[in-house]
Amino acid sequence: MMIASQAQKTEGVLPRCTLCPACCELSVAPNGPDIWRTEYPLGEGDGLCPRGSVLGELLGHRRRILAPGKRVDGQVRQLQMDQAYREILDAAGRGGITFILDPNLPCEQLSEAASWVQAWPEAKLCFAVEPAERELLLGTEASGAEYLSGRELGDCDGFLMIGDVFAANPICARGVFDRRKAGSRTPIVVIDPALGTTAKFATHLVITDVGGELGALTALAGAVGVDIDLTGGQTSKDSSSAQAAGAALGGCRKLAVLIVAEYGRSAAWREVGYLAGAIAKKLGGGVAPQTNGANPLAAVRLSQRMGTVSLASAMSPSEHVRVVLAVDVLGMLGWSSADEAKMLAAAAGLPNVTTDAAQIILPTTIPGEIGGTYLLTGQRSILVSPALAAPAGVPTPAEIIAALAGMAGIAKGDASAGADPLKRLKLKAPKPHPALGEPKPLALLLGRQAAQAGCGTLTGHGSWEAAIQPVPPLRISPQDARGMKLKHLGAANVACGARCVQARVYITPELAPGAVVLPEGASGTRALIPSKIDSENDTLVAAPATVAISPANGND
Amino acid sequence: MPQESEIVTKRVLINLDRCIECGSCAAACYVSHANMPVVGFARSGFALLPLICRQCKAASCVETCPVEAMVRDENGVVRRLLLQCIGCGSCAKACPFGVLPAAPAGVPTGFRSTDRISGHQIAKCDLCEDRTTGDDGAVPRCVAACPTGALVFADERDTSAEAVGVLGGRTTGEDPFKRR
Structure with missing residues (x-):
């Protein structure tokens, strides 16, 4: 499949980090026998965040999964690859097989996987795009707004940022700052109830409650002349800051809207994406969704055209056995091995929550080892070359599906016809989202962090990530901290139901009382607010939840 | 005091x-x-800002080191000689900018290790000399x-460099939400 040849513009073929849409250039350098590290371009380039810095280490990591294994009585026993495939097929023979595939693979891998599964009647395929990100991307696609690349941000004369976009993709900050340097009055509007790093750079901070992003955005939209109400009549409690921000953006001729769909906020992301796109269109600009990985937009587009199943459907109880390929789907959803979703097999480069729950563990490639086409923005693709070849005998996710299909006697289909990831989806405007109700007291918000990608189970294997945050930081307002007798830099237990994580307290005067913030990439924090299947809307939702916080031992 | 020709003129500068x-x-x-x-971090209010060696003209760390492990090398870079450092911490205490801590970014260096060699080290920026020596276009990895x-790797004599002006005295103050 030569998707790259169809691209309007294809850039040079270089090894790149594909952990976010910035696709930064990198290379690897030897750091000992079979040990690698990331190396940086010699000159001042576009940068490389801590997630990219860890990629080199992961390629030769000491915990790398290099051979298949089977869990027997809690112990993992080594298998031959053929034996592992045979065991999967034997189990699938009773009901069918569902492949849950990493959406951040090159387009060629996604299409190849779809081609095999389409010809396999007992098999289903799911691209495991984060549910909130999938909703957001469906919203931006429906809006018809242009997609902006990082380089185009410097040409914009106003910025609307929803969520902590600088933590999700530190590279995008450069364009914002370049523009601000050229025009010091450039409005930078931020909507983020967790007050992440991006909020510190706001010229206009929109005050909003937990889960109130859509209400605030609706008020802001009204101020710039976009009369779309998707809240079902729910308005932001304090709309004055939104109206002031709207007034500041009203004079923009090219507005950039940068959005990150934060986990666990239940913020009607499809509606937020649609409205953000409408505002960007009205003000002559575009949107720049900052996703986990570089290719979720391609996966969303391809999944709509290739007849794949949703993640909610794939994770619902069924007779099918689940084979998870290169994605930590349990970690992503905040589920644990004790949850109902039984994983028969999981392929990964490094151990994660999903491989810990799987009966059969398979080796597979990690980012940096697969080359191919990524959708750089909505209209352009980029061809990425691998930084290093995969270890001998380690298959790509598509090769695992192909091997299983071959053993099952399936002939490869041709799902790639008409499946062009550069082609935009034609979707209807979303319906109004029901009101979320009053915010819960002491609601837990999870925020992005530059050091960790997604749920952190891949980049968490990096030495830097392990060194800097063995205990995640808990941001809390002074009023709440006083009420709970928490001290700055003291230890605290954050509990939600039966689950608990230990954190270090950072008293944050700017944070509104009633909300506390933990990083979503830290170990176990997503599990505090696990996603739930919403069968009616065929999606998974993680809603803000009330947490109980108490000082931990040694809090003095 | 070192001769003018012995001092590096290109330094890592920060635009806050x-x-x-x-x-x-730091990563x-x-x-x-x-x-x-x-590269370590200092917390100023709610901001977390990198601390990078300034390569002082009159380097207190060099003056203080009792075993001459902290030296200015032939390129003018102040650096720590790995096997000579006994880990006494004199340089860390002498540094007026606090950029030589035993635990930059909260991560302990080998200073507290029990290893016989790496257990006696204070981490010290060497401006990534393996990259920058002999290549005017090359920059340290942090940059x-x-x-x-x-972060820019700028010649202090180049007044057009954006960060040189910033070095003059802008601070974050107590409240980074209001600093900009």
């Missing part, structure tokens, strides 16, 4: 208005220096990694 506290500089330094952090352009 561009720092988003992502830690890219790049850490993975490239055998997991021994050099190459900086996603926002907050």
Whole structure:
């Protein structure tokens, strides 16, 4: 499949980090026998965040999964690859097989996987795009707004940022700052109830409650002349800051809207994406969704055209056995091995929550080892070359599906016809989202962090990530901290139901009382607010939840 | 006092208005220096800002070191001689800018290790001399990694460099939400 040849513009073929849409250039350098590290371009380039810095280490990591294994009585026993495939097929023979595939693979891998599964009647395929990100991307696609690349941000004369976009993709900050340097009055509007790093750079901070992003955005939209109400009549409690921000953006001729769909906020992301796109269109600009990985937009587009199943459907109880390929789907959803979703097999480069729950563990490639086409923005693709070849005998996710299909006697289909990831989806405007109700007291918000990608189970294997945050930081307002007798830099237990994580307290005067913030990439924090299947809307939702916080031992 | 010709003129400068506290500089330094952090962080109010060696003209760390492990090398770079350092911490205490801590970014260096060699070290920025020596266009890894352009490797004599002006005395103050 030569998707790259169809691209309007294809850039040079270089090894790149594909952990976010910035696709930064990198290379690897030897750091000992079979040990690698990331190396940086010699000159001042576009940068490389801590997630990219860890990629080199992961390629030769000491915990790398290099051979298949089977869990027997809690112990993992080594298998031959053929034996592992045979065991999967034997189990699938009773009901069918569902492949849950990493959406951040090159387009060629996604299409190849779809081609095999389409010809396999007992098999289903799911691209495991984060549910909130999938909703957001469906919203931006429906809006018809242009997609902006990082380089185009410097040409914009106003910025609307929803969520902590600088933590999700530190590279995008450069364009914002370049523009601000050229025009010091450039409005930078931020909507983020967790007050992440991006909020510190706001010229206009929109005050909003937990889960109130859509209400605030609706008020802001009204101020710039976009009369779309998707809240079902729910308005932001304090709309004055939104109206002031709207007034500041009203004079923009090219507005950039940068959005990150934060986990666990239940913020009607499809509606937020649609409205953000409408505002960007009205003000002559575009949107720049900052996703986990570089290719979720391609996966969303391809999944709509290739007849794949949703993640909610794939994770619902069924007779099918689940084979998870290169994605930590349990970690992503905040589920644990004790949850109902039984994983028969999981392929990964490094151990994660999903491989810990799987009966059969398979080796597979990690980012940096697969080359191919990524959708750089909505209209352009980029061809990425691998930084290093995969270890001998380690298959790509598509090769695992192909091997299983071959053993099952399936002939490869041709799902790639008409499946062009550069082609935009034609979707209807979303319906109004029901009101979320009053915010819960002491609601837990999870925020992005530059050091960790997604749920952190891949980049968490990096030495830097392990060194800097063995205990995640808990941001809390002074009023709440006083009420709970928490001290700055003291230890605290954050509990939600039966689950608990230990954190270090950072008293944050700017944070509104009633909300506390933990990083979503830290170990176990997503599990505090696990996603739930919403069968009616065929999606998974993680809603803000009330947490109980108490000082931990040694809090003095 | 070293001769003018012995002092580096290109330094790593920080534009605080561009720092988003992502830690890219510290991560790049850490993975490239055998997991021994050099770039540390200081917390100023709610902001978390990188601390990078200023390569002082009158370097207190060099003056204080009792075993001459902290030296100015032939390129003018102040650096620590790995096998000569006894880990006494004199340089860390002498540094007026606090950029030589035993635990930059909260990550202990080999200073507290029980290893016979690495247990006696204070981490010290060497401006990535393995990259920058003999190549005027090359920059230290922290600068190459900086996603926002907050770090620049600039000649202090080049007054057009954006960060040189910033070095003059802008501070974050107590409240980073109001600093910009």
